[in-house]
Amino acid sequence: GAGVSQSPSNKVTEKGKDVELRCDPISGHTALYWYRQSLGQGLEFLIYFQGNSAPDKSGLPSDRFSAERTGGSVSTLTIQRTQQEDSAVYLCASSRDRWTQPQHFGDGTRLSIL
């Protein structure tokens, strides 16, 4: 399909392990965003990419979280030394250009830390 694709859809891992989450945005969308959604909570912004640059990474909760984007397309969110409080759904979105263009979301990666 032509939508935002995220993988894996589910990830269960042990506390202390590293995880990588992948996002394939809609083709041609230069802006890409990562969010976190916890049960009963709203969408928590993590990081924004314009092309391969991240002009806003203010939402990353700690230095255990990092993200990169290559070729202006695929992005990877990495969480090192996972903690139980990292358990959440991680959502990726992309938009055509500006911050204010409508964002289109993938179905997320459901991360569970044991």
Added chain:
Amino acid sequence: QKEVEQDPGPLSVPEGAIVSLNCTYSNSAFQYFMWYRQYSRKGPELLMYTYSSGNKEDGRFTAQVDKSSKYISLFIRDSQPSDSATYLCAIAGTALIFGKGTTLSVSS
């Protein structure tokens, strides 16, 4: 005061009812207004996008923006069980701020 406030519900209505979902916001610089629908275990899906005061209609859905009151609404006419989902408002200026969502249940 939070930048975007949305009543979490839950809201339960019978099939065929008119549903009104609302958000208020605090920053008058916000210019773009969106409504998303999120089904369980799915990502948010864009329903409506507008940048002006007034009404925008799409099928059974009407988005209403009142910039003077900093108040936006989503109306759903002839609600269906398939409308049961969480509805998120999103408001943008120099950043996109989401409401926490209202959970809607439509019973047949």
